[in-house]
Amino acid sequence: MTLLALAVGGRGVVDPDEPVVFADDEGFLRGRAAFETTRVYGGRPFRLDRHLERLAGSAARLGLPAPDLGALERLALEAVAAAGERECSLRIYFTPGREGNGRPGALALVQALPPWLDELRERGLRLAALPFGVETPSLIGGAKASSYALNMAAVDEAKRRGADDALFLGPDGVVLEGPTSNLWWRRGGTLFTPALDLGILPGVTRATLIELAPELGYAVEDGAYRLADVAAADEVFTSSSVREVMPVVEVDGAAVPRGAAADELQAALRAAADGA
Amino acid sequence: MTLLALAVGGRGVVDPDEPVVFADDEGFLRGRAAFETTRVYGGRPFRLDRHLERLAGSAARLGLPAPDLGALERLALEAVAAAGERECSLRIYFTPGREGNGRPGALALVQALPPWLDELRERGLRLAALPFGVETPSLIGGAKASSYALNMAAVDEAKRRGADDALFLGPDGVVLEGPTSNLWWRRGGTLFTPALDLGILPGVTRATLIELAPELGYAVEDGAYRLADVAAADEVFTSSSVREVMPVVEVDGAAVPRGAAADELQAALRAAADGA
Numbered sequence: 001m002t003l004l005a006l007a008v009g010g011r012g013v014v015d016p017d018e019p020v021v022f023a024d025d026e027g028f029l030r031g032r033a034a035f036e037t038t039r040v041y042g043g044r045p046f047r048l049d050r051h052l053e054r055l056a057g058s059a060a061r062l063g064l065p066a067p068d069l070g071a072l073e074r075l076a077l078e079a080v081a082a083a084g085e086r087e088c089s090l091r092i093y094f095t096p097g098r099e100g101n102g103r104p105g106a107l108a109l110v111q112a113l114p115p116w117l118d119e120l121r122e123r124g125l126r127l128a129a130l131p132f133g134v135e136t137p138s139l140i141g142g143a144k145a146s147s148y149a150l151n152m153a154a155v156d157e158a159k160r161r162g163a164d165d166a167l168f169l170g171p172d173g174v175v176l177e178g179p180t181s182n183l184w185w186r187r188g189g190t191l192f193t194p195a196l197d198l199g200i201l202p203g204v205t206r207a208t209l210i211e212l213a214p215e216l217g218y219a220v221e222d223g224a225y226r227l228a229d230v231a232a233a234d235e236v237f238t239s240s241s242v243r244e245v246m247p248v249v250e251v252d253g254a255a256v257p258r259g260a261a262a263d264e265l266q267a268a269l270r271a272a273a274d275g276a
Numbered sequence: 277m278t279l280l281a282l283a284v285g286g287r288g289v290v291d292p293d294e295p296v297v298f299a300d301d302e303g304f305l306r307g308r309a310a311f312e313t314t315r316v317y318g319g320r321p322f323r324l325d326r327h328l329e330r331l332a333g334s335a336a337r338l339g340l341p342a343p344d345l346g347a348l349e350r351l352a353l354e355a356v357a358a359a360g361e362r363e364c365s366l367r368i369y370f371t372p373g374r375e376g377n378g379r380p381g382a383l384a385l386v387q388a389l390p391p392w393l394d395e396l397r398e399r400g401l402r403l404a405a406l407p408f409g410v411e412t413p414s415l416i417g418g419a420k421a422s423s424y425a426l427n428m429a430a431v432d433e434a435k436r437r438g439a440d441d442a443l444f445l446g447p448d449g450v451v452l453e454g455p456t457s458n459l460w461w462r463r464g465g466t467l468f469t470p471a472l473d474l475g476i477l478p479g480v481t482r483a484t485l486i487e488l489a490p491e492l493g494y495a496v497e498d499g500a501y502r503l504a505d506v507a508a509a510d511e512v513f514t515s516s517s518v519r520e521v522m523p524v525v526e527v528d529g530a531a532v533p534r535g536a537a538a539d540e541l542q543a544a545l546r547a548a549a550d551g552a
Contacts, residue, residue, distance in 0.1 A: 031307025
């Protein structure tokens, strides 16, 4: 849908063809913005107050500061006034702002209505039922998409529980992955990690560790495991590109032992990187 | 993490403090960009080829065109060269581009490493286990976050099945909502819609219809229902801000009857909007 008008918090109405979002805005990087969409009838956004209330609730759930709803309302009305179209749609985005900076941003977008709306209402919708949590994850399972709001909320929840990071379990209790890492543990000379066919992200560091492990004398097994397998391990660690190999000292408040494999793999990863 | 350098497809290296993303880029609006993060060691991104291969796979799963991996590699290396930091992290984003335009965009971001990484590795991670699909949806359940990659993939899957839109079912077969709408159906004089405590989005149009229905002589019940309830309805429709009240003519390829309530509610919604 064509962007008819655009207003930016602190700046007001700007040219819709001007890029206004920073590349490192968490709304873009992590899909962590709260948003609202409403229909504009005769130049007036429908139930804007309710949309703004819901936006405040979304912001709270996403861990963003409380938005100034009066300022957002003014911004939205400025954008609608600038659009020169009385029947259109309005979107309001409230973003966490640039990573590490933390100053939230607001955007109001006014867009043309899809031209096929009336025709579709006349004909009626055809729906396909998709079991959520069964079929749907496989739709983008293993795709690294910038829809990380849930992942980031999981990290926040882990922190509320006194941990550093979350560990996702499948509906059936199967151990999956961290929000931004793969999980590993060792028993004796064997390293274990959840299998990719569980729909987890195929980590490049994970693949690298699988290559490096035999040179260090470790066997690697992947499969579907339970939290009890992790709790009984001789050591536990995560792998990811920036955190690299990170030892785990606690799972759900229970201490897990530290071991040598995490350090050995970290050193081997660095050596591989130096020779890359 | 500080943004040390930024390169944009078609432009090359730009000032990191210049906003480069359009407000209506689907990567921002819908969280539909594919991305990669890798560690840069001694000025060289680790296993960049593997990250780019995975990016191509993510793009395919998200319904984006195939990226030019050679161009992305050059863009990434330009950004790293511009960063003036040999130990850092590199992020590559491949976005669908502006809504309705469809010309994909590429970004390479080079960021400083988190200063606490070594300290954390020394101390070790504390993890909290979160059952995915049980506890995790409630973390942002009902929050309208711009992490819509899964929702958009569900619409694509519905289209592949010959439908217009998807209908999400819970793991237990409970009818939830559409990717961008709430669901309704009528039996006799009663309108049914899934309850908000299922973790669905509290639609403003849904709330408006609940207010308007009694004036039209309809009772409203919300709760946990099955697809069989929908299939046995006298009529079915969806509600959302821009599509408004949209009749449904088919669920999973089976015709559902059309009725008067959808049109009556649509007219009442318009009247409420005119008087808003």
